[in-house]
Amino acid sequence: MKRIFLLLALCFLTGCASAAxxxxxxxxxxxxxxxxxxxxxxxxxxxxxTVMSSDMVYATIYQMITEPEQYAGxxxxxxxxxxxxxAEQKFQYYHYCIVTDALACCAQGIxxxxxxxxxVYPDEYPRDNAPITVQGTFSAQxxxxxxxxxxxxxxxxxxxxx
Amino acid sequence: MAQxxxxxxxxxxxxxxxxxxxxxxxxxxxxxxxxxxxxxxxxTLMKTLLRLLPPVGGSVEFSDGLxxxxxxxLPQQTLIQRDFPASVSEIVLSGCQNRCGLRPFYSKAEKxxxxxxxxxxDVLSLAGRCYRELSGGQQQRVLLARALCAARKVLVLDEPVxxxxxxxxxxxYQLIQELHREEGVTVLVISHDLSAAVQSAxxxxxxxxxxxxxxxxxxxxxxxxxxxxxVRNP
Amino acid sequence: xxxxxxKLEFYFQYPFVQYALIVGVLIALCSSLLGVTxxxxxxxxxxxxxxxxxxxxxxxxxxxxxxxxxxxxLPITILCAIVLLCAGQNTxxxxxxxxxxxxxxxxxxxxLLMNLFASGPNLSGDVCSTLFGSxxxxxxxxxxxxxxxxxxxxxxxxxxxxxxxxxxxTFDENFAQATGLHVRRSNLLIAVVxxxxxxxxxxxxxxxxxxxxxxxxxxxxxxxxxxxxSVTICSALLSVFCxxxxxxxxxxAGTPVGSTIVxxxxxxxxxxxxxxxxxxx
Numbered sequence: 001m002k003r004i005f006l007l008l009a010l011c012f013l014t015g016c017a018s019a020a021x022x023x024x025x026x027x028x029x030x031x032x033x034x035x036x037x038x039x040x041x042x043x044x045x046x047x048x049x050t051v052m053s054s055d056m057v058y059a060t061i062y063q064m065i066t067e068p069e070q071y072a073g074x075x076x077x078x079x080x081x082x083x084x085x086x087a088e089q090k091f092q093y094y095h096y097c098i099v100t101d102a103l104a105c106c107a108q109g110i111x112x113x114x115x116x117x118x119x120v121y122p123d124e125y126p127r128d129n130a131p132i133t134v135q136g137t138f139s140a141q142x143x144x145x146x147x148x149x150x151x152x153x154x155x156x157x158x159x160x161x162x
Numbered sequence: 163m164a165q166x167x168x169x170x171x172x173x174x175x176x177x178x179x180x181x182x183x184x185x186x187x188x189x190x191x192x193x194x195x196x197x198x199x200x201x202x203x204x205x206t207l208m209k210t211l212l213r214l215l216p217p218v219g220g221s222v223e224f225s226d227g228l229x230x231x232x233x234x235x236l237p238q239q240t241l242i243q244r245d246f247p248a249s250v251s252e253i254v255l256s257g258c259q260n261r262c263g264l265r266p267f268y269s270k271a272e273k274x275x276x277x278x279x280x281x282x283x284d285v286l287s288l289a290g291r292c293y294r295e296l297s298g299g300q301q302q303r304v305l306l307a308r309a310l311c312a313a314r315k316v317l318v319l320d321e322p323v324x325x326x327x328x329x330x331x332x333x334x335y336q337l338i339q340e341l342h343r344e345e346g347v348t349v350l351v352i353s354h355d356l357s358a359a360v361q362s363a364x365x366x367x368x369x370x371x372x373x374x375x376x377x378x379x380x381x382x383x384x385x386x387x388x389x390x391x392x393v394r395n396p
Numbered sequence: 397x398x399x400x401x402x403k404l405e406f407y408f409q410y411p412f413v414q415y416a417l418i419v420g421v422l423i424a425l426c427s428s429l430l431g432v433t434x435x436x437x438x439x440x441x442x443x444x445x446x447x448x449x450x451x452x453x454x455x456x457x458x459x460x461x462x463x464x465x466x467x468x469x470l471p472i473t474i475l476c477a478i479v480l481l482c483a484g485q486n487t488x489x490x491x492x493x494x495x496x497x498x499x500x501x502x503x504x505x506x507x508l509l510m511n512l513f514a515s516g517p518n519l520s521g522d523v524c525s526t527l528f529g530s531x532x533x534x535x536x537x538x539x540x541x542x543x544x545x546x547x548x549x550x551x552x553x554x555x556x557x558x559x560x561x562x563x564x565x566t567f568d569e570n571f572a573q574a575t576g577l578h579v580r581r582s583n584l585l586i587a588v589v590x591x592x593x594x595x596x597x598x599x600x601x602x603x604x605x606x607x608x609x610x611x612x613x614x615x616x617x618x619x620x621x622x623x624x625x626s627v628t629i630c631s632a633l634l635s636v637f638c639x640x641x642x643x644x645x646x647x648x649a650g651t652p653v654g655s656t657i658v659x660x661x662x663x664x665x666x667x668x669x670x671x672x673x674x675x676x677x
Contacts, residue, residue, distance in 0.1 A: 052407075053650030059412055059534035066537075101531045101652075105524030212574040231576035237568060246436060246567060249623035259564040260575040266557040292622035312575040 046074035049099075050133060058101040061108050068140030068149045076153055077135040079161070082126050083109065093121045097134045097153075111152035112136055131161045165190050165228045165316065165348055166211065172219035173203060173210040179218045180206050186367055186375040190226060190315075193342050193349045195359035198369035204352045205238075207369070208320055211350070228316065231260050234309030236319040239301065244294065250304050251289040254280055257311030272311075279310040282345075283337060299330030303337065310341070316348045317341065323355065335362065356390060400648065407647055415541045416533045416647075420639045420657075422548035423600045424609065426593045428635030429555045431614035432628050433566050433586065440611050442480055445495035446594045447606035449476040452502030452509075454526055454598075459513040466543065470595050476502075477591035482583050529602025529654035533643070536599065544596055551589055558585065563624055600639070601654035612661035613638070619672040638664050 049057045057078070064071045080097035087094055096109040112134045119125065126132060136156025140149050164187040174180040180203035188194055198204050209215040211222060212235055234257070257279070258272040268276075280286045283303040288296065293304060302322060309317055319338065323331035339362055342349045353359060359366055359378075366381040368374040374386045381387055407413050434440055453472035457465030480495060510523060525532055536544070555562070564572045565582045573579040597606045617631035642657030649656075 053647055055531050055534060055647045055650050055653065056407060056410075056413075057650075058531050060410070062531075062535045063412060101525075105528075106531070209570075212570075214570060214573055229576075233574065235571055235574040237570050237574075240568070240570075242436060242438065243567065245618075247618050247622055247624060247627045248563070248567060249625075252563065252624050253567060256560070256564040256567060257571075257575070259561060259572065259577055262560070267560065295622075308571070312571075318574075 044075060045077045045135065047071070047076045049076065049078040054099075054101065057099050058106070058108065061099060061110060064110070064138065065108065065149070065151060068138075068151050071138045072140045074138050075135065076138050077133070078110070079131065079133050080109075081128075082130045082132045082160075083128055084121065084125065095121075095125065097132060112156040112158070113152060113154050114156055114158045116155070126158075126160045133159045133161055164188065165224065165226045167223045167225065168211075168220065169223070170220035171207075171210070171217055171222060173206045173215065174218045175206070175215070177218060181369060181373075182219070184220070184367075184373065184375075188316075188348060188350065188365070190348055191342075191346050192364050193362060194351070194365045194367060195363040196350065196352045196367045196369065197354060197356065197359055199354065202369045204369060205320065208318060208350070208352050212318060232313045232315040234311075234313035234317045236302070236305050236309045236317065236322055238320050238324065243301075246294060248293050249289070250285060250291050250293055250296070251276065251280070253293055253304055254285075254289075254307045254311060257308035260312055276307070276311050279307040282310060282341070283307040297330070298326050299333060302326065302330075302334055306334075306337065314345065314347060316350065318350045318352075320352045322351065322353070323358075338362075403648060404644065412534055412536070413647065415536055415538075416643060416653075417640065419536060419541055419544045419548075420533055420600055420643050421636050422545060423593075423596050424613075424635040424639035424657075425632055426548045426551045426555075427597050427606075427609045428613040428631045429552065429628060430586075430590055430593050431610040431612075431635075432617070432624075432631055433562055434590065434610055435614040435618070436566050439481070440607065441492070441495050442477070442590070443594055443607040443610040445480065445499035446473055446477055446591055447598060447603040448499035448503040448506075449473050450591075450595050450598055451526055451603040452506035454603075455506035455509045458522065459509050464539075466540075466595065470592065473595050474588050474591040477587040478584060481587040481590070482580065525602070526598070527602050527604045528652060529598065529600060529605065531653060532599050532602070533653050534647070540599070544599065547592055547596060551593060554585070554589060558582070559628075562586070567624075601657055605654050605658045608658040608661055609635070609639075612658075612665050616661075616665045616668040619668050634664055634668075635661075 047060065049060060052060065061078075064076075078097055078099070080099045083096045083098050084093050085096065086092075094111050095114065096111050098107055098109045100107045113136070114125075134153060134156050136153030138151065139154050140151045142148070143150055166188040168184055168186055171184040172179040172182045173184070184207070196204055196207065206215065210217050212233060213222075255268055255273065255276045258268055258275060261272060262268065277286070280289060283306050285300065285303050285307055288300060288304070293301065296304065306317075306319075306322075309319075317338075322338065323334055326334065335358055338349060338351070341347050342362075351359075351363075360382065363378050363381075365377055366374070368381065368384075368386050370386065372386065374381060374384050376384070431443075434443060450469055450473045453469040454465055456472075457468045460468070462468055476498060480498065507523060561577065561582055564577060565579055565586075569579055572582075593610075594606050597609050601609055613631040613635035614627070616634055617627045621627045621630045638660040639657055642660040643653060645651065645660070646653045646656035
């Protein structure tokens with residue numbers, strides 16, 4: 001139940017409270033063509049988290065959630081565990097890619113929209129906790145009422161890693 | 163003129179007196195031995211004289227231009243010091259700390275003073291050595307040099323020869339004698355070494371069932387001395 | 397090997413990695429400087445105790461939803477440090493058990509508070525990260541980086557200014573007091589500085605592992621060096637080296653930062669121990 005709550009809380013500072021917040025400086029330069037990436041689609045990706053160590057993945061996602069403006073419109077590629085959550089207010093399912101830190105005690109999730117969002121749940125989606133790779137465009141919208149940022153990967157491709 | 167005067171002094175911990183009603187005074191150039199069995203309150207008395215403990219009753223007065231900062235102190239070795247990584251010169255120089263006030267580093271004059279003190283106690287050749295690797299006698303001489311850096315008027319020595327072999331002890335006593343005679347330092351020795359006391363003391367404070375204070379000659383005629391001698395040579 | 401270097405270059409482009417290295421080095425430097433004094437005064441456990449106090453304080457801060465929890469954590473930890481270090485010698489409960497009591501009770505109260513008034517959705521994550529500092533160092537805000545840097549530099553400057561007094565008080569407190577040094581005042585200063593170092597170091601290794609950062613470099617240096625000055629310098633160098641190595645290894649291998657640094661410190665200690673044994677010291 002806690003886990004689901006975590007997911008519903010979306011990306012609003014789900015991280016470790018003690019670890020405090022963000023980093024005001026600009027995001028790292030877009031890269032990966034020169035880097036270690038072997039992924040064929042790497043040239044189109046601004047932030048390829050699949051080639052990073054778990055510490056770096058966690059820290060980068062933390063940055064995205066706390067400084068979303070810096071990352072808006074960038075293409076993100078990441079690996080994580082699939083998780084679906086049902087939002088009762090909106091009568092629909094949301095889909096997340098979850099990553100944990102190296103100690104596996106802090107978890108962060110980023111919502112993604114698979115292609116145009118017309119895939120059928122649960123028939124086409126993987127089971128919960130399946131390892132997946134997601135690549136999509138980072139979007140951040142401010143909720144006027146709460147002032148919280150709402151972040152997700154849009155128009156995403158979804159691959160199940162078996 | 164008296165440098166240190168104690169009037170009806172009571173010493174102890176936490177308001178509870180171990181020793182009561184002590185009255186004695188120390189003149190410039192005296193060599194006072196404070197004698198007594200273990201547990202009679204020698205160290206407590208010394209800590210009170212050094213103002214590490216407040217007196218439980220009575221008073222300790224410093225006069226003749228003596229301030230508490232003029233007292234050098236040779237404490238008993240603590241457990242911490244036994245494996246303390248420090249060089250001899252660092253330790254001796256730390257005796258100058260009370261001259262520094264808020265100044266963070268030692269001046270040239272203070273370094274010269276430390277050099278002088280090491281020469282006097284014959285540890286100059288050990289200056290760069292590590293303290294924990296020295297013999298017991300050498301360590302005591304290093305601490306004596308540090309005490310000399312802290313003060314030239316009064317030295318308080320707490321059981322200076324405990325743990326030393328007889329040769330090292332004799333050397334240390336000789337060094338203390340020299341400092342007393344040649345430098346005119348007032349020396350207070352806390353000890354239970356009677357023979358050393360009757361050899362080199364000018365005054366003796368004996369703490370026991372009945373307290374004695376007086377010159378060495380007076381002590382040798384005192385009932386306390388006869389009692390002690392009786393115990394020693396039946 | 398070149399792949400590793402390439403990967404490091406790639407990571408170094410991220411500002412949070414640069415910040416982590418800077419803050420990590422500064423914190424390691426501060427903790428090692430103070431560590432020598434703490435180890436020599438037989439106060440090694442105080443670091444452990446105080447870090448638990450800091451955890452309790454952090455729990456209170458997160459229950460109260462404070463924006464900057466350092467503002468609460470620092471004063472509370474400093475207060476406890478003063479109580480432990482300055483009053484410790486005269487109290488009825490002797491130092492050892494006082495520390496044990498304080499540290500377990502603050503740890504328990506802290507966890508209890510967080511559980512009862514859980515503020516965030518990720519309680520176990522909060523607790524775990526505070527205790528083990530998994531990636532805290534990589535998720536600092538620029539404000540926190542600035543605060544850490546300023547405090548660390550302040551501590552280094554204070555240490556240099558008070559180096560000689562610190563030596564005198566550490567080597568022989570009674571002598572220092574008898575010759576007119578303000579021992580109580582120096583102990584107060586030591587307590588304040590130690591509390592600050594521990595609160596800072598929690599960012600790096602988490603509260604359970606803080607005392608490793610304080611104790612290991614000092615112990616290693618004491619095996620190698622023979623004067624107080626060389627021990628201090630050696631311990632500072634070792635600590636900075638181990639912290640850097642630990643951070644780099646952990647971001648390359650994806651291991652928890654805090655435990656990796658402590659493991660590096662432990663490794664360094666073992667190597668130094670063997671070297672000292674072989675050279676007959």
